[in-house]
Amino acid sequence: MKKLLLSVAAVLAFGFASAQDSDGGFQAGIHAGIPMGDAGDVYSVNFGADLAYMFPMGDSFQLGVTTGYSYYSGKSNDTGFGKVKVNGAFIPVAAAAHYSLNTNWFLGADLGYAVYSGDGDGDGGVYYQPKVGYQTETMELFLGYKGISASGGAVSSVGVGAAYKF
Template sequence: MKKIILSAAAVFAFGFANAQEGNFKLGAHVGLPMGDFKDSYSVNLGADVAYVWNVADKFSAGVTTGYTTYLGKTIGSGVGSFEVPNAGFIPLAATGQYSISDDLFLGADLGYAIYAGSGDGDGGFLYQPKFGYQTEKFEVYAGYKGISNNGTLSSINLGFNYKF
């Protein structure tokens, strides 16, 4: 975890020292759970906040956070059923984005997701590759989010960010 925090701090410091201007992004995402826990959760919902600096031609880097939750399902029926609690996380990550063209980009978030749900739970390593469409004021993306720690809680997401 220390390495992840130090990496995010290094990206933040490098971008702050070298960038002329930055963009603040505020957005939301929705996704379908996949992988190890797809039978336990129905949907992934969340809000995203990021600040990125232009560090090179067509490349920006920065920091991102927000809140993401996986909504639990009721498993079984009748007397043998139980409800899976929601799993909420606060991501702390470095983010990078490369513009393939004026309209298309590839990006990734790497960091740590702090567990913020009810009951017992652990955080884990967060990774999210993205592909999207962008304008000067907004971006729409598709991505695969994974939170790994003794299994992977993952989802295929669709997101929208407004740029300030």
């Protein structure tokens, strides 16, 4: 983990030194999704907000950092002793990569750690989100798969999002 953090810091430092065009910068957005797998049995919907800062690394590639808040609304589940509804929430802290296929289409990925901030006790875990999307100079629209893997299981969703580029 220490080597990963040092590597990310080195890449970001290189990004500061080599950033010469104006394609990077702040992005703020929203997302919504449908929980998949075991998470679909417990949660009904996923939504939240995202914040990122991207550093240009060339004409088509950007690296950056991202965080946000991702809320999972719980379903009422019958435990035999009554109905229980557990809401989950995570705060991801991740590195982000963005590759422009052409002027409008891109591939992206986030990789990091998601801190659990929902109801009751819960575990955070490794956070990952591959995505594909459409972009303009000021907006991004994307389709992605969000996963959080912890020792007790995984939470995942398929969703859409939009971001405004500052």
